[in-house]
Amino acid sequence: MAEVRAEMVANVWRVVVAEGDHVEDGDTLVILESMKMEIPVLAEQSGTVSKLHVAEGDVVQEDDLIAVID
Amino acid sequence: MLDSVLVANRGEIARRVIRTARRLGVRTVAVYSEADAGLPYVREAGESVCIGPASPAQSYLDAEVILAAARRTGAGAIHPGYGFLSESPDFARRVIAEGLTWIGPQPDSIEQMGDKIRARNLMEKAGVPVAPGSHEPAADADAAVAEAERIGYPVMVKAAAGGGGIGMSAAGDAAALRAAFGTARSRAERFFGSPEILIERYLPRARHVEVQILGLADGRVLALGERDCSVQRRHQKVAEETPSPAVGPALRSRMLAAAVRAGEAVGYLNAGTVECLVDSDSGDFVFLEMNTRLQVEHPVTELVTGIDVVEQQFLIASGSGISFDPEAVRPSGHAIELRVYAEDPRRFLPSPGTITGWAEPAGPGIRVDSGYEAGNTVTPFYDPLLAKLCAHGDSRAEAIERAREAVGGFQVGGLKTNLPFHAELLASPEFVSGDYDTGIVSRMRSA
Known part of the structure; x- marks a missing residue:
């Protein structure tokens, strides 16, 4: 199991995957936006998105949980 | 000299404009979003007006709330700083229509130069050297590829209405160009409200x-x-x-x-x-x-x-x-x-x-x-x-x-x-x- 966390305070601009999706290492899970920059959050291992903790429009704080990949 | 100015911006540039205004004896008005209430420029201005929530669309990009702040404080001029509404010909026109002094170029100049394709064509006519590039927006990825073949790779793909490097990327071949075109187009629409894309020869060195x-x-x-x-x-x-x-x-x-x-x-x-x-x-x-x-x-x-x-x-x-x-x-x-x-x-x-x-x-x-x-x-x-x-x-x-x-x-x-x-x-x-x-x-x- 791998937890994917936010590296910074940001707005969630796009949620690219859904719970239950299979993702490969390096796939984009969500796209954050902070300080006029889009920051893709990538899967760091292959597996299934078992939990998505954010929705588009949410504000995440540094270290907030974004998704869990099993 | 102007007697008063509202600075329609935030942070370092608002502070910098206020500094000169004060030195010249011009009364200053700052505007700020709720997120910026504690910044130094808000305090250093003669007067300051909260114009809305943190989101730029509801504050620094909202022409009407800024104009309302100018009316309320009796500001006679608007300095737009850079970014936000500084290169909006519509905002400049609204400021002038309100009877205020716009501290910037004529709205028509902003408009002509804001479209990078139009600006290139205009400059070429004026005898200013331009890079090989498109004279009109590339309609789709196929048109972009055809244009790039005429110009020669590598090419730079840009939003015609863009700025700040957003939506820009270089492409060395047709496949890279197709990918860059798609990205540039979606960013151009999202950030600049226009999908028009310019292709230009890229100079790596x-x-x-x-x-x-x-x-x-x-x-x-x-x-x-x-x-x-x-x-x-x-x-x-x-x-x-x-x-x-x-x-x-x-x-x-x-x-x-x-x-x-x-x-x-x-x-x-x-x-x-x-x-x-x-x-x-x-x-x-x-x-x-x-x-x-x-x-x-x-x-x-x-x-x-x-x-x-x-x-x-x-x-x-x-x-x-x-x-x-x-x-x-x-x-x-x-x-x-x-x-x-x-x-x-x-x-x-x-x-x-x-x-x-x-x-x-x-x-x-x-x-x-x-x-x-x-x-x-x-x-x-x-x-x-x-x-x-x-x-x-x-x-x-x-x-x-x-x-x-x-x-x-x-x-x-x-x-x-x-x-x-x-x-x-x-x-x-x-x-x-x-x-x-x-x-x-x-x-x-x-x-």
Whole structure:
């Protein structure tokens, strides 16, 4: 199991995957936006998105949980 | 002179405009979003008005709330700073229709130059060199590929209405171009509200050199020297200097003359910047775009000329003459600006947070234009610029030495900044040699 966390305070601009999706290492899970920059959050291992903790429009704080990949 | 001004901006540039206004005895009004209530510029203005929530669309980009603030405070003029509404011809027209003084160029000039394709075509007609590129927007990826074959790879893909490097990327072949076109198009629509895409020859070994111009109330256009802005990450400037180490007297006089022609071609009024690319190999230059506003890096020009560019903006907008004799301008020494961003110094990712400590360097030749102080929170809603650290010296070597010392003396606690990057830059043999181009940051990061 791998937890994917936010590296910074940001707005969630796009949620690219859904719970239950299979993702490969390096796939984009969500796209954050902070300080006029889009920051893709990538899967760091292959597996299934078992939990998505954010929705588009949410504000995440540094270290907030974004998704869990099993 | 104007009696009062509302500054429709935030952070360091609002503070910088307010400083000159106060010196000139002009009453100042600041506007701020709820997220910016604690910033120094809000306190330093004569009066300040909260114009809405943090989201730029509901505050700094909302023309109507800004105009309402101007009415409420009786402000007679609006200075837009850079970014936000500064290059919106519609906003400029609204300001003028309200009977206020717009401290900037005529709305028609903003409109002509805001469309990069139209601007290129106009400049070509005025005899300003342009890079091989499209004369009309590329309708789709196939059209872009056909255009690129005519122009020759590599090409740069850009939003015609864009700026700030957003939606720009280079492509070396058709496959890369198709991918770049899709990305550029979606960003262009999202950030600039127009899907029009421009394809232009990409010069990999180019320097980004721009000329400061001033269009005077009597119709003359002056060029106040060049700035080299080749130190960039993600096509955004990180450090600038004047004079450009790549520009000798002959090239300088050709570039300045072309910038004056560019300004004259649109009957340009007030401060503007003509951006060019200089081919490091051939020494040729081509027009890139014109920024119809005060430029972020205007302080380096001020340091070597002794001219307050914002003061000239006020004078020109009020229909007066400028404060200096154009024939007597003799730039002196060398100046460097380092943009201090709230971002990690390795990957340049944003680093918002609360500033727990803030100490600015001082000393001979050092100027700091900052937007924050200890206790402020840097929020994710706006760009990451915290401050501009400038160093002026008799020579480039002295400016670099002073900048090094100042970087070491700039203390920001609580969040990551790119100050360590600037220390690296000032120590890098490539930068110190002066022989660098827009690829310098990626080379520093791949070493």
